[in-house]
Amino acid sequence: MGVQSKFDIHIDDLNDKQKEKIKELRDRLREDLKRYPEYDTDLSLFRWLVGWDYDIDAIVPKASWALSVFDNLGFNDFQINSIDDIHQYALARSPAVPYFPGGLLGYDKDGNVLYCQPMAKAHPKTLIKADSISQVLRLELAMIEGAFKLVRAQEAKTGRKCGMKIIMDLDGFSYSEHIHMPAITEYLKLLSLVQAVFPDFLRKLWVVNPPTTIAVVYNIVKPVLAKQTREKIEILGKDWKEILVTSCGAENLYPQWGGVKPAATPYGNVRLGGKVPEKVMYSPLNNPWDDEERMKSINVSARSKAEIRIQAEKGETIRWLFRVSSGDVDFSIRHNDAEVYPTFRISTEFVPEIGSMICRESGEYVILFENLHGKLWSKDVKYRVEVEEA
Missing domain, CATH: 1.10.8 (Helicase, Ruva Protein; domain 3)
Incomplete structure (x- = not known):
């Protein structure tokens, strides 16, 4: 143009x-x-x-x-007026949230929201056993849209386009510890989803404390990064704190990242991850709904889809739990030919897919399992779907 x-x-x-x-x-x-x-x-x-x-x-x-x-x-009902609102919202969603490293610092000197992710603090091998894939996707979308709500409020006041700046801190990164392919696969799905629904929201992504294997790590994620995203990534050297202070303002950064922003700890309210304890990991023993005897089975052929049709009244809740025999499926719910629960690509290798949805209208709902991306193999899905009265 x-x-x-x-x-x-x-x-x-x-x-x-x-x-x-x-x-x-x-x-x-x-x-x-x-x-x-x-x-x-x-x-x-x-x-x-x-x-x-x-x-x-x-x-x-x-x-x-x-x-x-x-x-x-x-x-639409997600009321966000401050950075702390987003922080508290996340913590209330799941006991596993503190083990997902990251958090919003606030705003930089130009009104952009600042997010810091000390990625090397994660423990992927236990983290992937802590929550369902869809819960992670929903939570991440909610937190980014919460930040976007704050940005839109800033833009309404100033008229100036803002966005999100990310500090990716890889201090302590270990290739053998952090490159866990099941977790990496889900992380790449998340990156693809976020880029799809939030175009041009990322303003800058700084990588600090990069390991010697950074080129290998970057090549793992590069295939899913949009050209625009790649152009905004900058890997910083030993002077990274000075660069962050110059770009963001010392008053907007916690001491751990070179700033002077007051906080109870050098990390502020940034979640520091760590190994997920057994009591936080998912166990069917702690979920009465995860009952093998009450599950049914459906086969989804390669390059095909399968559906379950149910009737529900306005205000009633559709509740589901399912496991895929191998790989993943695209799961969604439709009503009157419109998607009413978004399509997410779901793997259940470590935690079953668990969710619920309140029906806005009465009528027939279609629970959809798609394996269109499967070229050769069919997939068996063991599921439980029920409608609960309002």
Whole structure:
């Protein structure tokens, strides 16, 4: 289109072509934006244009799906007014949350939200046994959208486009300890999902304390990174604290990362991970719903899908638990040909898929298991699906 994209932009700096494209995209997404009205801002829509090179035909289905995800996961009711609100929300979701390293620091000097992930503090071999894959995906989407809500509030005040800056701290990284392929596989799925629903939200990703194997580590994640994401990654050397202070402001960084922001510990409220204790790991013994005798089986052929149809009334809850015999399946729920629970690619090697959804309307609901990505092998799914009265 010949329009130069840049991150440092004020809404008043948008040129006529950009404004025309925003209007066109808003018109094409009008019904979707009614489902998630707080997203209906010029700068929110502008991110999609930047992220997909102004190709509106490509953007519309992707943005439509993202908005349906936000709506179906209940983010309309997700009230966020501060960084601490996000922190407390995460901790309340699962006892495993403290073992997922990371947390928001606050804002930088330009109004961008700052997130720090001391990735090497994780213990992948136990972390993957702590919670269902969908719970991790839902939680991560909720936390990023919570940060996006704060950014939209900032943009409404200042008119200046903001985003998220990430500090990826690899201090203590061990290839043998942290490259656990089952966990890596799920992490790559998460990266793909986040990039799909939050285009152009990442402003910068700094890697600090990189190990000598950083090139190998980067090559593992590189295939799922969008070109735009790759361009925003910077691996820092020994002067990383000075660079972070210059870019973010010392007053916005905890002491562990070179700043002077007051906190009870040098890490502030950043979760530090660690080995997940046995009592936090998932066990069917602690879940009465995980009852083998009450499960049914369904086979999903390669390049195919299988479905379960159930009737439910408005206000009733659909509850499910299932295990896949091997690999993963795409799981979703539909009503009146519309997706009402988003498609997530689910593996249950360590923890079964567990979830629930309150029905907004009465009628027939379709529980969908898809194996379209499976080229050769069928998959058996043992499941329990029930409808509970309001």
